[in-house]
Amino acid sequence: MPGLQRITLEDYQISPQFGFLPQQPPLKQLQDPYYEIWEEMMSRLPLQSGDARIREDITNMPVLATARLVTEPEWRRAYVVLTFLSQIYIWGDHQPCNKLPRSLAVPLLDVSQHLQISPCATFAGFCLWNISPVSHEDHRPYDLENLKSINSFTGTKDEEWFFGVSAAIESIGGCMIVPMLHAMEAARDRRSVAVTDFLENLATCLEQIGSTLDRLYDQCSPSVFYHHFRRFLKGSPTVQESGLSQGVFYEGEDGTGEWHQYPGGSNAQSSLIQLFDIVLGIDQSAAMGGNPKGSFHKEMQRYMPGPHREFLELMARICNIRSFVLGHDPSSNIRHSYDRAITNLAIIRQKHLIMASREAAGDVAVKRAGQLGSTPYVEN
Numbered sequence: 001m002p003g004l005q006r007i008t009l010e011d012y013q014i015s016p017q018f019g020f021l022p023q024q025p026p027l028k029q030l031q032d033p034y035y036e037i038w039e040e041m042m043s044r045l046p047l048q049s050g051d052a053r054i055r056e057d058i059t060n061m062p063v064l065a066t067a068r069l070v071t072e073p074e075w076r077r078a079y080v081v082l083t084f085l086s087q088i089y090i091w092g093d094h095q096p097c098n099k100l101p102r103s104l105a106v107p108l109l110d111v112s113q114h115l116q117i118s119p120c121a122t123f124a125g126f127c128l129w130n131i132s133p134v135s136h137e138d139h140r141p142y143d144l145e146n147l148k149s150i151n152s153f154t155g156t157k158d159e160e161w162f163f164g165v166s167a168a169i170e171s172i173g174g175c176m177i178v179p180m181l182h183a184m185e186a187a188r189d190r191r192s193v194a195v196t197d198f199l200e201n202l203a204t205c206l207e208q209i210g211s212t213l214d215r216l217y218d219q220c221s222p223s224v225f226y227h228h229f230r231r232f233l234k235g236s237p238t239v240q241e242s243g244l245s246q247g248v249f250y251e252g253e254d255g256t257g258e259w260h261q262y263p264g265g266s267n268a269q270s271s272l273i274q275l276f277d278i279v280l281g282i283d284q285s286a287a288m289g290g291n292p293k294g295s296f297h298k299e300m301q302r303y304m305p306g307p308h309r310e311f312l313e314l315m316a317r318i319c320n321i322r323s324f325v326l327g328h329d330p331s332s333n334i335r336h337s338y339d340r341a342i343t344n345l346a347i348i349r350q351k352h353l354i355m356a357s358r359e360a361a362g363d364v365a366v367k368r369a370g371q372l373g374s375t376p377y378v379e380n
Contacts, residue, residue: 019174046155116306120262123269142171187324199337206344235264281322
């Protein structure tokens with residue numbers, strides 16, 4: 001197993017302090033005047049009821065080259081801009097559109113290739129790289145009350161809180177990555193007390209994550225979520241439900257192009273929760289008949305930034321904590337601490353399932369209301 005000194009978190013774009021969140025706050029704007037038209041289009045968000053021309057205006061934008069993007073924060077900002085505008089283009093009107101014009105599709109494909117991430121709505125684009133601390137002086141800048149969206153589809157506090165909860169969770173869990181690497185070395189050296197201490201701290205961390213998740217509906221109304229901004233998180237399968245069966249056509253610069261089908265942005269694309277699975281030795285592919293390639297969780301890794309995905313793959317190869325723990329007596333402290341961490345992670349998943357059930361119920365209600373013509377926010 002590689003020693004800790006040979007694993008440099010920065011090589012995987014991981015912050016020792018904040019985990020998969022960037023070490024420095026995301027850019028709020030591309031400063032190069034060349035990209036001014038992108039930022040001007042973003043300044044029209046949230047869409048006003050009278051802004052019916054945005055699709056036409058996006059279509060008429062020039063195809064900008066990505067060669068003037070230099071730093072990783074600039075590439076990430078470009079990705080945020082282009083994925084936001086893409087979702088607005090597809091879902092900003094009552095009738096979804098199944099084509100991305102070349103003005104978006106060409107640079108989005110280039111930017112996504114650089115970042116090694118899929119060219120579509122993702123957790124990274126809407127949360128990791130679009131949530132910023134209000135005050136940078138706070139010793140815990142990613143506390144929930146200190147977070148603000150850089151861009152917003154709706155301009156509602158509900159949307160900002162929704163993504164803020166996810167960012168706060170990333171920060172809470174992210175500080176466990178360095179201790180995790182130390183625990184792996186302790187397991188290699190058979191230092192049971194050190195591994196037990198890590199598992200106790202991890203279990204407490206997971207409790208804090210669960211408590212933060214419980215706050216989701218404090219300022220995020222299910223009604224606002226379902227009726228106002230959830231449509232902007234949707235992906236190709238929902239386009240297909242609307243009768244656009246091939247997904248979304250990404251137009252090329254020469255007028256050609258390709259059809260693409262992607263899921264929408266989802267918390268399942270968080271690298272953090274998958275990392276906890278790996279650390280604790282939980283094989284999620286077992287739920288898919290033991291086929292890792294067919295695993296939903298493996299599929300979601302396609303929508304993570306490439307370096308984060310590579311880190312998960314590395315950890316999956318070398319993590320040794322579960323095997324070390326299971327070599328101890330079932331009544332030992334280390335087994336108790338391990339079981340506590342497993343239980344707390346399962347509780348988080350159960351809470352997610354309950355929220356997903358509410359979401360599904362909300363979808364049914366929205367569609368029924370749409371059939372009765374009672375709401376202007378129908379997502380067909």
